[in-house]
Amino acid sequence: MTPAGRASRAGSVRPAPQAALLAGGLLLLAVVAVLSTGVGARPVPPAEVVRALVDFQGTDDHVIVRNVRAPRALLAVAVGAALAVAGALIQTLARNPLAEPGILGVTAGAGFAVTVGSALGLAAGQAGQLGFAIAGSVCAALLVAAIGRTSPLRLVLAGVALTAVLSGVALGMRLMLPDVFDVYRFWSVGSLAAREQAPLALPLAAIGACLLGALLLSRSLDALTLGESVAHTLGAGVTRVRTATLVLITVLTGAATAVAGPILFIGLVVPHLVRRAAAGSALWLLLHAMVLGPVLLLLADIGSRVLLPTGEVPVAIVTAFLGGPVLIRSVRRHGEGSL
Amino acid sequence: MNILGLHAERRTVALAAVLAATGLGLALLGLCHGASWSSPGRVFAALTGAERSVVITEWRLPRVTAGLVFGAALGLAGAIFQNLTRNPMGSPDVIGLDAGAYTGALVALTVLSGTSAQLAAGSVLGGLATAAAIYLLSFDRGFSGLRLVVIGIAVNAMVTAVNSWIVLRAELEVAIAAVGWSAGSLNGIGWPDLRIPFAVIAVLTALIASRAHAMHQAALGDAVAAATGVRLDRLRLLMVLAGVGCTATVTAVAGPIAFIALAAPQIGRRLTGAAGVPLLPAALTGAVLLQGADLLARMLLAPVALPVGVVSTAIGGCYLIWLLAKEVRRT
Numbered sequence: 001m002t003p004a005g006r007a008s009r010a011g012s013v014r015p016a017p018q019a020a021l022l023a024g025g026l027l028l029l030a031v032v033a034v035l036s037t038g039v040g041a042r043p044v045p046p047a048e049v050v051r052a053l054v055d056f057q058g059t060d061d062h063v064i065v066r067n068v069r070a071p072r073a074l075l076a077v078a079v080g081a082a083l084a085v086a087g088a089l090i091q092t093l094a095r096n097p098l099a100e101p102g103i104l105g106v107t108a109g110a111g112f113a114v115t116v117g118s119a120l121g122l123a124a125g126q127a128g129q130l131g132f133a134i135a136g137s138v139c140a141a142l143l144v145a146a147i148g149r150t151s152p153l154r155l156v157l158a159g160v161a162l163t164a165v166l167s168g169v170a171l172g173m174r175l176m177l178p179d180v181f182d183v184y185r186f187w188s189v190g191s192l193a194a195r196e197q198a199p200l201a202l203p204l205a206a207i208g209a210c211l212l213g214a215l216l217l218s219r220s221l222d223a224l225t226l227g228e229s230v231a232h233t234l235g236a237g238v239t240r241v242r243t244a245t246l247v248l249i250t251v252l253t254g255a256a257t258a259v260a261g262p263i264l265f266i267g268l269v270v271p272h273l274v275r276r277a278a279a280g281s282a283l284w285l286l287l288h289a290m291v292l293g294p295v296l297l298l299l300a301d302i303g304s305r306v307l308l309p310t311g312e313v314p315v316a317i318v319t320a321f322l323g324g325p326v327l328i329r330s331v332r333r334h335g336e337g338s339l
Numbered sequence: 340m341n342i343l344g345l346h347a348e349r350r351t352v353a354l355a356a357v358l359a360a361t362g363l364g365l366a367l368l369g370l371c372h373g374a375s376w377s378s379p380g381r382v383f384a385a386l387t388g389a390e391r392s393v394v395i396t397e398w399r400l401p402r403v404t405a406g407l408v409f410g411a412a413l414g415l416a417g418a419i420f421q422n423l424t425r426n427p428m429g430s431p432d433v434i435g436l437d438a439g440a441y442t443g444a445l446v447a448l449t450v451l452s453g454t455s456a457q458l459a460a461g462s463v464l465g466g467l468a469t470a471a472a473i474y475l476l477s478f479d480r481g482f483s484g485l486r487l488v489v490i491g492i493a494v495n496a497m498v499t500a501v502n503s504w505i506v507l508r509a510e511l512e513v514a515i516a517a518v519g520w521s522a523g524s525l526n527g528i529g530w531p532d533l534r535i536p537f538a539v540i541a542v543l544t545a546l547i548a549s550r551a552h553a554m555h556q557a558a559l560g561d562a563v564a565a566a567t568g569v570r571l572d573r574l575r576l577l578m579v580l581a582g583v584g585c586t587a588t589v590t591a592v593a594g595p596i597a598f599i600a601l602a603a604p605q606i607g608r609r610l611t612g613a614a615g616v617p618l619l620p621a622a623l624t625g626a627v628l629l630q631g632a633d634l635l636a637r638m639l640l641a642p643v644a645l646p647v648g649v650v651s652t653a654i655g656g657c658y659l660i661w662l663l664a665k666e667v668r669r670t
Binding site for chain 1: 597
């Protein structure tokens with residue numbers, strides 16, 4: 001769809017069906033969240049899950065739900081929303097259907113910085129890790145944006161190249177200093193397992209603030225999709241909006257990567273799925289992405305607990321497997337015009 | 340016959356000469372370098388048969404030749420797919436053909452006994468199955484390069500996930516072997532491993548060269564190609580098979596060496612300044628990249644040899660970033 005066509009539709013977005021859709025999404029999210037707190041090595045029935053949350057009795061089931069699975073589900077919700085919104089923002093900004101924090105190297109930058117930081121003993125604690133992750137994603141984003149400035153394809157190429165370099169260097173370092181960089185194994189595949197025990201207040205607060213910031217920016221983003229000259233006439237400061245969006249993308253990606261490691265694909269697939277529903281309005285695009293991202297990641301997390309008889313598959317593997325068919329179906333149904 | 344691309348210019352010929360010389364120079368270095376340094380004079384004596392040196396002719400020579408030939412094959416495969424999809428992201432390693440070939444090899448390793456014949460057959464079958472899946476999924480009332488790339492990226496992610504899952508499920512020894520091989524490596528390659536792959540690559544290269552002109556016509560657009568009498572569907576199928584053959588053959592012997600197929604054609608294209616993605620510069624650049632990467636992989640942590648895939652991604656990536664940045668400064 002052309003930007004102009006998108007804009008004319010954007011004016012005609014009827015809030016009622018959009019709100020109904022969003023409510024449906026939220027309901028689905030609640031159901032999936034309760035399911036995910038019940039599934040695992042020790043199944044807990046949904047009714048018991050709800051009881052554990054509202055009327056805590058201190059039974060084993062309740063303790064598992066309260067102390068392990070509920071925090072893990074919360075983490076999945078935050079990370080899923082962060083990645084989906086980062087993807088939606090980056091696709092809007094770059095006007096590129098293939099743009100995704102993972103493909104553009106932002107995730108790799110964050111993961112690499114955390115690896116180096118922890119190996120050097122500098123990234124101690126949540127704040128340190130978060131700082132390193134965000135610094136890494138900022139550097140990666142700036143580098144790739146500077147290289148890909150005018151051409152969408154060059155942008156993607158630069159991102160893929162940067163990801164390749166960083167993963168090569170990280171693997172090389174691991175081979176040279178195995179004991180120092182062994183920590184990277186933990187980071188190389190995104191996972192939600194055993195990460196719910198870490199103090200999550202800071203990254204979750206950062207993600208929450210950025211999600212709010214993204215919603216506040218949505219009107220300016222709508223103006224930006226009409227092209228720079230139109231945006232100027234509408235009084236949106238193009239450079240300011242771009243910078244703000246870039247900050248949001250890097251903090252969201254950095255925070256998500258800092259707590260869960262690199263998880264690709266959520267940011268690519270979710271905006272894809274909700275774009276038609278949002279009918280060209282950035283606000284609804286972001287809202288729908290915020291609901292659908294967590295749903296996908298929670299489903300993937302449930303899958304990661306039941307796929308292997310002996311233990312857990314890292315969630316990033318499941319996301320890729322679930323996200324693939326979704327993306328294929330979307331491209332087949334709507335052609336790449338829907339991209 | 341025009342295999343240089345649309346405009347065979349003097350610059351392309353000169354560049355081809357420079358790339359070929361660079362590749363041969365790196366190959367000579369590779370023959371000299373090892374646990375003990377051999378002088379170039381000794382290397383030539385061993386090559387011409389004037390004196391016997393098992394180390395040079397039986398250990399280093401196969402590896403160096405493999406570096407050049409496999410690099411060229413990967414560069415060619417990349418150029419073919421990038422031409423067909425008219426998109427630099429449409430390279431075999433991005434759309435999952437490497438990963439598919441690796442899946443076939445993993446199945447051969449974990450389910451069967453993992454002989455080299457099984458590995459080769461598994462890789463080729465895996466690569467072909469992946470290509471067929473992508474082709475069928477992206478063929479929908481006509482052919483579109485971008486659609487193929489997006490579907491390829493999706494398939495790549497899925498196949499890579501399957502690979503990780505197979506490795507996680509496997510016995511520890513098999514898993515360690517598989518992971519060591521997953522980055523792509525030329526360690527321990529000897530002549531017996533190379534006879535069949537070289538023959539296959541030679542046949543495929545001849546086939547590709549004979550159809551190169553038609554392919555570049557097709558890259559100009561479907562209407563142009565049809566007007567000049569190119570039968571598009573047959574040509575595409577043939578080229579896809581040839582490209583998959585190159586990728587899978589290399590993967591069967593050396594594992595999935597990522598990034599050369601993506602970077603070499605793009606680097607070659609920017610060096611020649613050609614329109615489209617010319618095949619010869621892509622092949623020569625691929626040979627130089629892989630040979631250079633393998634040399635570095637052997638030198639960096641000697642006596643431990645790194646997997647060449649690690650080095651090739653790092654070097655190729657840096658170089659590609661630099662080229663892209665230079666392009667920005669020019670525009």
